[in-house]
Amino acid sequence: MGSEVDNAAKTFTLPPKIYDDLINWERRLAREGPFIQALFERCGVRRVLDAACGTGRHAQLFHSWGLEVEGADVNAEMIELARQQFGTPPGLRWVLWNFLEPYPTPGNFDAAVCLGNSLSLAKDGDEVCCALANLLGAVRPGGIVLVHVLNYARVPIGKWVWQKVARCQLEGRQVLALKGIYRLGDHALMSFIFVDPVEPEVLGSYVDVLFCQVLKAVGEFLSTQPPAEAYLFLDYVPSSRLPLEPGTRGQFSASTDILIFIRK
Numbered sequence: 001m002g003s004e005v006d007n008a009a010k011t012f013t014l015p016p017k018i019y020d021d022l023i024n025w026e027r028r029l030a031r032e033g034p035f036i037q038a039l040f041e042r043c044g045v046r047r048v049l050d051a052a053c054g055t056g057r058h059a060q061l062f063h064s065w066g067l068e069v070e071g072a073d074v075n076a077e078m079i080e081l082a083r084q085q086f087g088t089p090p091g092l093r094w095v096l097w098n099f100l101e102p103y104p105t106p107g108n109f110d111a112a113v114c115l116g117n118s119l120s121l122a123k124d125g126d127e128v129c130c131a132l133a134n135l136l137g138a139v140r141p142g143g144i145v146l147v148h149v150l151n152y153a154r155v156p157i158g159k160w161v162w163q164k165v166a167r168c169q170l171e172g173r174q175v176l177a178l179k180g181i182y183r184l185g186d187h188a189l190m191s192f193i194f195v196d197p198v199e200p201e202v203l204g205s206y207v208d209v210l211f212c213q214v215l216k217a218v219g220e221f222l223s224t225q226p227p228a229e230a231y232l233f234l235d236y237v238p239s240s241r242l243p244l245e246p247g248t249r250g251q252f253s254a255s256t257d258i259l260i261f262i263r264k
Contacts, residue, residue: 002026006098007108012044012120014028014105014206015056015077016054016055016075016077016078016080016081017081018168018169018170018177018239019054019055019078020054020055020057021168021169022164022166022168022177022179022192025035025247027060027229028154028169029057029061029226030208031236032058032115034060035111035233035236035259036062036146036235036236037065038063038238039144040065040067040111040250040259041236043110043111043144044110045067045110045111045144046067046068046160047067047068047069047108047110047111047113048062048067048068048109048110048111048112049069049072049109049135049138050062050069050070050071050072050109050110050112050113050115050141050158050237051070051072051073051097051099051112051113051114051115051118051120051135051138052072052073052074052099052115052119052121052133053071053078053079053094053130053245054073054075054078054080054082054116054118055078055081055085056071056078056079056082056083056085056094057082058113058115058116058148058159059071059082059092059094059195060070060079060082060085060092061085063086063089063091066211067091067174068091068092069091069092069093069166070093070094070095070109070132071092071093071094071095072094072095072096072097072099072103073096073097074096074097074098074099076212079094079095079096079184085223087118089123093185095230099114099118099119099131099134099135100122100130100131100134100200102126102128102134103137104136105138106137106138107138107139107141108138108140109138109139109141109143110137110143110144111137111139111141111143111144111145111146112135112138112139112144112145112146112147113145113147113148113149113184114131114135114145114146115148117148117149117150118148118211119131119132119147119149119214120149120150120210120212120214121210121211122214123209123211123213125211125213125216125217125220125262126217127211127218128211128213128214128217128218128221129217129218129221130191132145132147132217132221132262133221134227135214136145136227136262136264139165139262139264140264141264142228142262142263142264143263144261144262144263144264145260145261145262145264146259146260146261146262147214147218148257148258148259148260148261149214149215149257149260149264150256150257150258151252151255151256151257151258152183152188152212152213153252153253153255154255154256155181155183155188155212156183157183157184157185158182158183158250159182159183160173160180160181160182160185161180161181161182161183162178162179162180163179163180163181164177164178164179165178165179166179167197167243168194169205170194170203174197175194175195175196175197175203176194176195176196176197176239177193177194178191178192178193178194178195179191179192180193181210183212185210185212186211186212186213187210187211187212188209188210188212189207189208189209189210190206190207190208190209190210191206192205192206192248193204193205195228197235215232215258218244218260219244219245222244222262226262227263227264229262229263230243230244230260230263231243231263232244232258232259232260232261233257233258233261234252234255234257234258234259235256235257236257236259240255241253244260244261244262
């Protein structure tokens, strides 16, 4: 990576509640839910691991479908907010877990999902492969893994792309939040900047590094450990299914979201 990525650091810890408030969850789940639910029904899914579950919105949705769900995340504050928002009813459990470690109960799930572009938080291809191996290890033979990543081929190299401007509450005051992404070759900077809506003042910022070659790393992993099935879906459209092959690089210029489907 270039020096801009090497020097990137978190200057503001993004509170989970602000992360949650910046997403239109009703619209997002209405778009994603039907695809995932149909996939689960087709694959006979009853028990789900939601890896990197964040504030628990997807896990709660899956539980509302009558499934047994474990929401897992490395961030204790995210897990605590998920627990506060959705409780721990029978069939819904929250656990601290890093997807770079084997899951404590291997082979216990029908499906493991990693949504919200979370696998891009892996620092490189080796970490992607490690995480994928652990997701596959968590599901039974014949179980499935579903991973969502952004299509970074749509992000120009060397330019900021501002994805969102929204009002939110920061430490009790009304602020404007700007979310943007800046791609540097195989990596990208994801930035949240919080500004005063009246005075020209930056109140806080958060920067993280994303790995843009998840799809390439997954293809290389599967070339050494062939699954029963592997496909790509674009933008949550079932008819968009494409074969996932080692040479796949994600050059789908018209698509925003890529879903990686693997059957163990």
